[in-house]
Amino acid sequence: MTKISEMPAVGRHFISNLELTVPTNDSWTEPVPANERRVSIVSTAAVSRRGDKPFSWLAKDSRTFHKTDRDLVMTHVAVEFDRSAWQQDLNTIIPLDRLEEMAADGEIASVADEHYSFMGAADPVTMEKSARAVAAKMKQEGVNTVFLIPI
Amino acid sequence: MCGLAHYFESEGLSTILVGFVREHIEVIRPPRSLFLDFPMGRGMGKPNDPEFQKKVIRAAFELLEASSGPIIEDFPEIIPVREGRMGYALPPQLVLSVNDIGDVDVILSEVRNEMEALRPDYATAIAARGRTTVGASGLAIEELAPFIVSFLDGEIPKSPRKGIPPIPLLKLVVEDLEAYYTETRTHRDSIDDLELMGEWFWEKTKAGRLLLLLEAVSIASENKVMLQIVEMSLMAPRFWSEGPLPGTSAAGW
Numbered sequence: 218m219t220k221i222s223e224m225p226a227v228g229r230h231f232i233s234n235l236e237l238t239v240p241t242n243d244s245w246t247e248p249v250p251a252n253e254r255r256v257s258i259v260s261t262a263a264v265s266r267r268g269d270k271p272f273s274w275l276a277k278d279s280r281t282f283h284k285t286d287r288d289l290v291m292t293h294v295a296v297e298f299d300r301s302a303w304q305q306d307l308n309t310i311i312p313l314d315r316l317e318e319m320a321a322d323g324e325i326a327s328v329a330d331e332h333y334s335f336m337g338a339a340d341p342v343t344m345e346k347s348a349r350a351v352a353a354k355m356k357q358e359g360v361n362t363v364f365l366i367p368i
Numbered sequence: 369m370c371g372l373a374h375y376f377e378s379e380g381l382s383t384i385l386v387g388f389v390r391e392h393i394e395v396i397r398p399p400r401s402l403f404l405d406f407p408m409g410r411g412m413g414k415p416n417d418p419e420f421q422k423k424v425i426r427a428a429f430e431l432l433e434a435s436s437g438p439i440i441e442d443f444p445e446i447i448p449v450r451e452g453r454m455g456y457a458l459p460p461q462l463v464l465s466v467n468d469i470g471d472v473d474v475i476l477s478e479v480r481n482e483m484e485a486l487r488p489d490y491a492t493a494i495a496a497r498g499r500t501t502v503g504a505s506g507l508a509i510e511e512l513a514p515f516i517v518s519f520l521d522g523e524i525p526k527s528p529r530k531g532i533p534p535i536p537l538l539k540l541v542v543e544d545l546e547a548y549y550t551e552t553r554t555h556r557d558s559i560d561d562l563e564l565m566g567e568w569f570w571e572k573t574k575a576g577r578l579l580l581l582l583e584a585v586s587i588a589s590e591n592k593v594m595l596q597i598v599e600m601s602l603m604a605p606r607f608w609s610e611g612p613l614p615g616t617s618a619a620g621w
Binding site: 224225240245246251254268274289294296297300301319337340344351367368 | 371373374377378379380382383384385386387389390391392397398399411412413416421426436437438456457497498499501504539540543547565601603606608610
């Protein structure tokens with residue numbers, strides 16, 4: 218396992234000094250059965266549709282993209298993660314095709330129409346308002362399951 | 369990302385999270401987490417490998433069967449990283465100085481020629497993939513190198529994009545330039561190796577050299593934001609280096 222203590226100095230210092238917000242209570246929503254799952258992806262890769270406003274460096278807001286959108290660009294401020302994988306295959310970070318295949322095979326009920334992206338460099342505490350607004354939109358379109366994928 | 373899980377869960381939505389830093393998951397305790405021992409930027413593991421990607425998704429969704437949490441599971445397969453670094457890092461000794469700049473017209477010409485030579489393979493890559501990630505900056509490919517070169521005299525040029533200041537735009541332009549190169553090579557030579565791609569682009573191409581010169585200009589700059597992009601490793605990949613970039617205060621770290 219790649220442990221923080223084994224990372225090279227610069228990254229190790231940054232990651233180990235991050236101030237983490239620890240919840241006061243554990244949260245839990247009882248999942249629905251697999252054949253009722255309508256799934257929406259939330260990515261912190263700061264991706265958006267080409268032409269959308271780029272994310273600012275510590276953006277609190279989100280972007281929405283449709284399940285059929287493939288012309289996405291990334292405006293994440295950080296460069297410490299590999300970008301060559303998603304350049305080759307969007308599914309490496311946002312597996313829309315894989316979820317569609319699983320829906321077709323009956324492993325889940327359906328893929329949501331809308332999916333969401335945030336700026337992973339920002340403190341999640343600052344994103345709470347946007348996250349709750351996204352949750353409201355998800356519930357409006359019948360989503361019950363959220364797949365959270367960092368970059 | 370772990371913190372977002374709590375917001376969605378408290379809104380009545382069940383969440384599953386995949387993550388790369390197990391220690392953070394353990395502290396923030398999202399309800400259902402799958403730890404991935406993969407390089408960052410590869411949440412589903414391997415590009416163009418649908419079966420591997422589905423294995424990750426199925427392992428994550430399996431956590432929805434748990435009756436209580438928080439629960440953390442480890443995905444059983446590992447994608448090794450080099451010496452604990454989660455992405456490519458420039459060699460610490462590879463640092464240029466403003467004294468290395470020389471004739472900017474020559475630099476621009478060399479990068480333009482290099483980009484032009486890659487152009488047919490870039491077009492082939494787009495045609496094969498049906499998409500490109502180049503274009504976050506909104507500038508045309510021919511505009512990328514000239515915009516970067518315009519920073520080499522130490523002055524901050526005007527932004528050609530309304531609503532985006534010049535330095536945030538510069539960052540997007542740098543990433544577009546790198547994407548143009550790596551999209552081309554990964555397809556042309558069927559390479560899926562982040563270390564090899566980083567080494568090639570940053571250490572061996574004229575474009576990489578241009579960006580190291582830009583880094584040198586940033587270090588010498590009196591502009592706080594220009595200095596910040598090197599101190600925070602927001603442009604050249606030094607986040608996974610064994611030491612801070614010489615000439616910077618490392619305040620960001």
